[in-house]
Amino acid sequence: MEKKKNYTSLKKLSEAQGLDLFGVADINGIKEDFLINQDIIDRFDKAICLGMRLSRNVLEEIKDKPTSLYFHHYRTVNMLLDQAALRLCNYIQKKGYFALAIPASQLVDWKNRRAHLSHRQIGFLSGLGWIGRNNLLVNKDLGSQFRMVSILTDMPLECDKPNVEECANCRLCLSVCPAGAIKEEPHSFDYSKCFEQLREFQKKRSVDHYVCGICVNICKGESK
Ligand code: B12
Ligand code: SF4
Ligand code: SF4
Numbered sequence: 001m002e003k004k005k006n007y008t009s010l011k012k013l014s015e016a017q018g019l020d021l022f023g024v025a026d027i028n029g030i031k032e033d034f035l036i037n038q039d040i041i042d043r044f045d046k047a048i049c050l051g052m053r054l055s056r057n058v059l060e061e062i063k064d065k066p067t068s069l070y071f072h073h074y075r076t077v078n079m080l081l082d083q084a085a086l087r088l089c090n091y092i093q094k095k096g097y098f099a100l101a102i103p104a105s106q107l108v109d110w111k112n113r114r115a116h117l118s119h120r121q122i123g124f125l126s127g128l129g130w131i132g133r134n135n136l137l138v139n140k141d142l143g144s145q146f147r148m149v150s151i152l153t154d155m156p157l158e159c160d161k162p163n164v165e166e167c168a169n170c171r172l173c174l175s176v177c178p179a180g181a182i183k184e185e186p187h188s189f190d191y192s193k194c195f196e197q198l199r200e201f202q203k204k205r206s207v208d209h210y211v212c213g214i215c216v217n218i219c220k221g222e223s224k
Contacts, residue, residue, distance in 0.1 A: 173215045
């Protein structure tokens with residue numbers, strides 16, 4: 001009863017801030033891989049994943065390279081996600097539990113290009129979508145057109161179940177990737193080719209950061 005009540009209150013709080021996706025994952029069994037100090041990570045057994053949709057009009061301006069509108073949008077959505085996560089953390093802490101927001105986009109291991117944890121993995125475990133051929137989390141309604149943030153907590157909460165859907169017959173993203181990084185099987189995705197392409201965009205000053213958005217634009221989901 002308490003778990004359901006807490007779940008509903010947090011979901012309402014996230015919706016009130018304009019967020020589109022909410023899910024909770026059981027992280028026992030995966031938290032050892034997080035790049036977070038052991039004494040801190042021991043406190044948590046769940047992760048809340050929040051998702052915010054991206055603007056269709058901003059994405060549609062992307063043809064063969066990232067645009068400055070997309071770069072601005074990317075930063076704005078990250079900021080909104082980080083702020084929403086912080087508000088949820090404060091709410092949880094006031095209720096007497098631990099909570100830690102993991103930044104929407106921050107690297108802690110530059111050599112291996114890893115963050116504190118993978119929002120894709122948390123999003124998958126909290127039932128927000130499946131890992132697509134484009135290596136992104138794909139939601140039934142939003143496709144890949146959303147960004148995420150996660151919050152670690154020990155608050156009693158119902159946990160969601162992973163999604164069993166998949167890309168099935170869709171192959172739209174395979175032909176649009178300028179780097180040829182997207183393959184038939186999600187696990188064959190070529191990180192190096194993708195990263196080289198993003199560096200190339202940055203070098204040519206298309207945008208001043210490692211963004212692209214081409215595979216995000218093509219993966220629209222059902223809410224077209
Ligand atoms: C570093 C990084 C990059 C690096 C890539 C390095 C890397 N190894 O991921 C670079 C700069 C190249 C990059 C590129 C992009 N990124 Co990036 N990136 C990140 C960041 C900051 C960290 C990722 C990380 O730590 N990876 C470490 C590895 C171990 O984890 P992972 O690859 O994320 O997860 C894999 C495993 O966990 C496994 N897995 C887990 N569960 C399951 C279940 C099943 C069934 C399967 C098969 C696999 C599986 O599959 C996952 C996907 O391969 C995250 C934010 C975050 N904290 O998660 C954003 C993030 C992944 N990026 C994102 C996006 C959108 C992009 C770009 C489109 C750029 C842009 N904004 O225009 C491209 C897309 C590239 C692509 N198609 O994958 C979004 C993805 C949103 C979504 N809907 O999925 C994230 C989550 C940021 C956010 N806050 O939303 N990124
Ligand atoms: S565009 Fe189609 S094939 Fe590519 S990730 Fe999205 S649903 Fe999967
Ligand atoms: S982000 Fe760009 S280069 Fe990387 S997989 Fe998507 S379309 Fe290809």
